[in-house]
Amino acid sequence: MHWGIAMTQPDEFDLEAAFEAARATPPQMSDALATRIARDAEAHLPKQSWWTRFLSQTGGPVGLGGLVTATVAGFWFGVAPPSETLDPMVIFGTIELAADETAIDEDMTDLFGFDWITEEG
């Protein structure tokens, strides 16, 4: 930087050079000030609503969509369970799949826990 010192006129000065030098070395704020500002920011951080917190904890709208889908599907499996081939009792060989579904309904209702359906239906 030259600061325009070589100028001959006493009322002239290369101000742009002085600006350039000042821009190159801006005043630096202290770490203490940064800490004070961070503390203020934390103290005035708006509180999240329960809904916002719930959304963020479940992964946002997408996560919430998945959760709702899983819940509905689970509920539906409870109300109208799929065929017995998916029943773990059958899969692990605890009981054998009967050719006649009526036999299972009659003999194994207490194992399935859905006897109230068969009774009423």
Next chain:
Amino acid sequence: MKDTGEYDAERDADAALLARYAAGDAAAARLLSARLSPRAFAHAFRVLGDRAEAEDVTQEAMLRLWKQAPKWDAGRAQASTWIYRVVANLCLDRLRRTRPDTLDEMDAPADPAPRIETRLQDAARHDALQSALLRLPERQRQAVVLRHLEGLANPQIAEILDVGVEAVESLTARGKRALTADLAAQRDALGYSDDTT
């Protein structure tokens, strides 16, 4: 100087961070602080010439930003412009409290402070510019700092100082003339007379 696209991008980025902060995201505050507070401090320091006062002004300006965040209108203003404006007003308030005799001197010539020669002899060259800035009337000082040291465009400065663009041009032109005359007059005292670079 920033072009319009860069200005808009910066405004949108700051607005997004403010929205995140308003939603309770503490990390957004750290990013915003890193973007805005150094510039706020630099402006306050150059205008006030006092580190402790500049720090107080910066903290107060940022505090107002945190409080404003939930009500922030993203399409209204750039956060940095808003901060500069708050800092400019806080600086003006402090200058008016401490030096009421220099009020409303937009058209007044630079007023050499007492003990100026002593100060300049001991100061580094950057301090000479800083000292000369402090002898400018407040509005000229703010305009010169924003334009030539912070690198803002005249329309943005007009928004910050709440004046027209023509007034900004006038303030900076008069400020530069006064600075040039001031610093040129101090060359000998600063030891520049023998420099040949």
